[in-house]
Amino acid sequence: MSFMRELFAFIRARRKFWLIPIFAVMLVLGGLLVLTKGSALAPFVYTLF
């Protein structure tokens, strides 16, 4: 719960409310990926991670 509170505080501070639906979709999509793949291997290119 504190995570959601902090995430919302972050979105408010950054004034990026348009990110909320994207966060939601990504979380669902990402959640599916987690459930279906299971693997958490990070790619070697460090730039994005």
Added chain:
Amino acid sequence: MRILGISAFYHDSAAALLVDGKIVAAAQEERFTRRKHDPRFPARASRYCLAEAKIKASEIDYVVFYEKPFLKFERLLETYLAFVPRGFQSFRKAIPVWLKEKLFQKSVLRNHLREIDSTVDWEAKLLFADHHQSHAASAFFASPFSEAAILTLDGVGEWTTTSAGYGRDNTLDLRREINFPHSIGLLYSAFTYYTGFKVNSGEYKVMGLAPYGQPKYADLILEHLVDLRDDGSFRLDLDYFDYCTGLTMINGRFEALFGGKPRDPSERLEQRHMDLAASVQQVTEEIVLRLTRSLAREGLSQNLCLAGGVALNCVANGKILRDRTFENIWVQPAAGDAGGAVGAALAAYHQFAGRPRTAPARDAMAGGYLGPSFSQFEIRDRLGQAGAAFTELDDDAIIQSTVKALVAEKAVGWFQGRMEFGPRALGARSILGDPRSPSMQSSLNLRVKFRESFRPFAPAVLREDVADWFDLDGDSPYMQIVADVVHRRRRPANPGDHELFGIDRLNIPRSEIPAVTHVDYSARIQTVHADTNKRFHDLLTAFKAETGCPVLVNTSFNVRGEPIVCTPEDAFRCFMGTDIEVLVVGNCFLNKEDQPPSLKLDYKNAFELD
């Protein structure tokens, strides 16, 4: 006030401890775990910092992480969104990692800290600094200046890749920035990858390779890859790069532009690769110089502080110094992400807690000697347990015996005092050699370090003699400035030398100190100061008395792919696994021929190549 700074989870994790504004300890986790560039939470480094300061975990006031995970995730999402539907493969691999762990960094950190002490309410003590704020704080607050212009350059933090600003007393104002995906660090990394080296560790090699080549591709880079403006601001043409959406740095268009596939690490280095290295190096220098000149034009300060991975490009640093747009420059010795631990702690102390700052006389990094040390009693005990055969000598005798070994052109492992923080060995965990020997460079590279023969070695020189040997008359205690060997110390080229290309130029002795003179007469200089490392200063003084030369080859005490040694046992293992002929640990003197043959190790294949 006690503040623990942490950098972790990407590469080179580290911990640093600040007590009432003074950096009392700092170390990289890799030195303890013996895993190069270890990205895991720096549990052992943190424990070391607490032990060094003799405090309990409960006495820590704040723990500061060196970047902001939410901001990074925001960049990730917006980048994927900008390139959708490209990048799905990368998204598919990245998102599970973020959703499982990285997005919840606060609780991950809390859990790791609980392993150090489960009774402390860590969540109440956790702070997060911006990545480039951490770099800027490590550059300015640790510098000897009370006010200075600041420039930070790296691959990428959260969004920022380059930032510029001004620091005064305990304030820091980063007023300009260039954001991802436009990054000088990533441009350099793209060429690191293309020339067949590992991204994030091979950049040094590209810099070392550059003097063998001609910058034939520099115009091509500026014409197609980089839109560079007069003030040093730049944009990359993303049509040539793959790092926003893919799993590699570059794409087919980049390969077509530069005429071929990336070099496979097992392939031989050719002149073309050296020309590519020279080209990206020249472009990098041009970008950095335009940035520093535009900062100087603002007239805010005569002092400049630098940090971020690109600030480890000591060739570019030397160019800034000789450009004379700033009177003084200071580069954070741990300019990469490890130094973010120091910066995050300093930012919390001065910016968050508002504590005042007095600029230190030299700087706040104590010569870089911020890591563990071992008493003579511990060294004797540890070496004895390891089965080593050694002689204990008094302070004078250990210096004289070491000089004797160096003059006999032996490779000497030198382990003294507190370990260095940052990527360089500065005479506490070093392998030393006689720079006058023409065969020393290839011998150290191939027999001792097991690394590529083209790689140059750095000189350590008495501060008082630096101008007599190099085109530099200032301090460079952290090996961060490249300058040329002075003309009168150079040797004239033989007829025919000019016709040689690439690596063939390596073996021509080109100065009185050929082992540390690169093919373009440059050297990456460490000035040695009696007030920060007296024993190393004494050794150089004695070597000068014997030979007239106040310079030694100084390379890190490790082999290729191995973290620099931390303990006497690490040093002894490296000694037994390589052709290091003499090992000096504290006041213990070890000859290779005296050691039990059964303790010899196969070290050549012990570490994954970097």
